[in-house]
Amino acid sequence: MSVTESKAKTSVKTSKKNVKPAEAAALKEALEAAQIELVPLSALIKSPLNVRTIPYPVESVRELAESIETIGLIQNLVVHTLPEGMSGVAAGGRRLAALQLLLTENRIDAGYQVIVKRVSDELAVVASMVENNQRVAMHPAEQIAGFRKLSEQGKSPAQIGDQLGYGSRHVQRMLKLAHLAPEILELLANNTLDVEQCQALSLESDQARQVQVYEQVKAAYSTVSAHLIKRVITETEISVTHPRFVFIGRETYEAAGGVVREDLFSQEENDGTADRVLVDRLVMEKLETAALAIELNEDWSWSIGRENPLQNYGEDRENYLLLPVPEPQYTPDEQQRLDELYATQAATETYEDEAAIQVLIDEIESQAAHRQWTDEQKASCGVVACLHNGELCILRGIQKKVKTPGEADAATQATSRDLHVIDRKEPDAAEGISLPLLKKCLPNAHWLFRLPWYNSHRKQWP
Template sequence: MADTNTTKKTTRSKKSTANDALKAALESIPVGMQPVSALIRSPLNVRTTAYAQKSIEGLAATILSVGVLQNLVVHALPDDLYGVAAGGRRLAALNHLLETNAIEPSYAVPVKVVPEELAVAASMIENDMRVDMHPAEQLAGFRTLAGEGKTPAQIGDLLGYPARHVNRLLKLATLAPALLEALAKDEISVEQCQALTLTDDHERQLQVWTTAKQGMFHSTLSADYLKRQIINNDIAVSDPVFRFVGQEAYLAAGGSLKQDLFSAEDEIFADRLLTEKLLQEKLQDEAQHIQDIEGWAWSEARLSPVRHYGDDAKKYQLCWPEPAYTIDERAKINELQDMVEASATYDDENELQQRIDDMEYKAIARQVTPEYVASHGVFVSFEDGELNVQRGVLLRTEEDIQAIEVAEAARVMSYRREPEPVDDISLPLLTKMSSERTLAVQAALMQQPGNAVAMLAWTLCQDVFGRQEYNNPMTVRLTCNHHSLSQNAPTGTQGKAWLALMAEKERLAGELPTGWQSDMTTFFTLPGELVTALLAFCAACAIDGVQTRESGHTSRSRLSTLESATGFHLRDWWQPTGENFFGLLTKTQIAAALTDAGLNDAARDTEKLKRADAAARAEREMADNRWVPDWLRSPDVTTDTSDNTTTQQAA
């Protein structure tokens, strides 16, 4: 039999080694005290994204209760000030307390004063440990250290990144400034930027990026596509773009042609960059010519036409008037349309349709007055191999653009979820505890067969009512994740919920008739009470409340409504101990938990203890109450930590 035991890796990551190196350097520097009024955000701090307000307020409450448990890393600045390079969230919390008059400007804060070089490294490592740094932030830090003469390998050794990763990000420094700004705003991805760095020509980078965006509005703009646009500088002379530019104009501009002897029919190619440049110039000439002849207020030209959506909708308004018919014209058009329906030949139909089109043109032309032309413009582009002219385009005012941007920002914000305190919980701990919580909810629901069967019926009805029925046999399926839940839950196969579930499973298995798996009719004669118990157990086992995290945001628990409806409380099934919970927290989080439970004296004492001792202390303090972290209980459940009572408020 194969050995199924796995050996845990003991090799430490390069980043962990770098953290240890920085830690060793910091340990040699003594801790000093500085008033909070002397601390400001360091210009060397690589973090550019803001902290969540709830996170700041929560940390501020902990600091007010137990003080600053971990020193800040600072470097000296002029005017007796100190820049905080590591500890930005603590500084934000302290400033919050200062602004709310909870502390005085003289409030002493523990700090370690380090040289600037160490400050940059401390800032990058701290920010990267807490949340993956934005590539623009990494690039800023790497460039600072590279400017001090460090090689990519040295930067990687200092900060715990592979030299190849440092090299790749430093290569982004060759991007046009506008693209670097777009990267910081998440308007362009790192992969897209890397593709554009295949050329150092800023004008070429911007041209490829802008043209690609305009031409692929509805599609995903892949890095491979951008790479092909950078690398592939050839265009076939049979291409509509080249034919529109004209070979004579191309050769006159210094272009050359080359023949691909390995292509079909020995196709001839021209330089794509020069061809597109000449195309842009010809479009602009065409636009200016139409403006001069027809008298439009302005003209513009580009490769793609104006759209009524996206960025174009902010800058332009398509205002070509609809036909305004007189009563006689409308009657005549109705008459002609009836004649079209009754026409015997295509020639007759085309002749009648031409008369309708002529009347439409005149009805529109009457509205294109000199005043209209003087306030609108003409836009020329190249679409589907042909010149495309859009007349009557209105340029929006700055006020209009700002109003649209404000409305769009409000719409985006309405869908954007602000970070919550649970987002500060590590993903491994979130997985462990939401698995523990899921097992407990399963065990509790199993003991309420009526609710469990009702839950199953509700689930099945969502797939039945309102949908077309088929003649297939029942295809209901459920997923039982007991293996992964027991592997992830800190109590594993020794927890109260797991033992209760397995005891009921064993009991029910003993009640099943012989041969039931191969003969569905054996269930037809089972007592109703047993069928209900089986349904209740299976329905309970289908409950899945394991939470995930994407892009820094934690998925909301799907258990809250069910918990509220069934009177569930996690402490009926799970007791927090040093091993299964508190030992998985940081000292700061342990102190925050004790503070949340109203145990302020114990919270303050944890500052003097090692983490293992602090976890053991928390286990003892919490043994006789009903405290549960707010992220492990439904919102309408409040816990009285003074005894073993729980209050459930009306939702």
């Protein structure tokens, strides 16, 4: 049994495995134990548990009918008991269709005795899926219906997968498609939509909205691609892999009432999208909290959280003056520890080890530098917490410019040459790295030494 694109473009990987021996043995044992029965054709109908919903090819049904009329029914049907004395055919739907064709053409009568074996409702679904796998390849819509029936019987995705030889993730994905709007599933069954398009529509849980999105994309574009469907559904959302979402964390997002729109069909585990407005609010709350904590702990006069680091142009240049970061003054213990870390770092062989040591160096240097801010500076300056490349960036020693209307232009010209902007993460991974070590680690990074960033730090390197 395989899932294929309805429009025969490319196959959809199904994680198909062989049916487990234990499951195959259980089904085989049940069928072998079942007694052969003769049931009149008039008492047989297609079972509601039969997973095949796509009509059989007319020619194949007629060919089978001719064979049955000539030599009789060779293989029994598998049925289960229905109300009012009826029996539902779970496996053998094409044979039933052939018999009913013979009946409509008066080539047999309604009392024609059909050989059957009777099984439980639970085994009826399994038998139907296994037989359809062995016969004509199941249509995706049929597989979805079959998995849904097994799920309604209380089986977990893992149990369904074990019975039928599929990975549990594949079963989860098909059960996700089972919640599509009936109109969408009908389009899939009619080959108007393919599996990939349905996967994109399944990102929307509201069935009315699914239909609306399909009609919207269909009306606006010549091709209803899965990409366009997904874009319409998630246009106001942000990926859970986006640095802003990673910054706040999924736990915080969900605690605030946020819901992640899971994408079971992504190649990445736990992929999905989140409410962009809520993420933006939580980012600002986290930045403001971080800024306030530093203000209170270090006795700065004010603090703010903002999206981006302060820049040396535009409104930032007109409104703020960033004081130079004081040179760190190390205690004897700190200096000894730094010397040890530098020596260890110089002997490392991997960038990962070097980066881990650099974190320790940065912590010592940042603490030493922060101690050098004077009480007078803290009384007149504040702290900004912002995001830089998805990480928390703390800027200390920020002075608000106070100007009278008449002095605004002159003050801007007088101070613009002296504005010192330090845009760095907390702590700055660049500080504390000697120039020889930087050249050793980045032998091909000669272009780096031509950047303003290099010139602003060069004075700190021996």
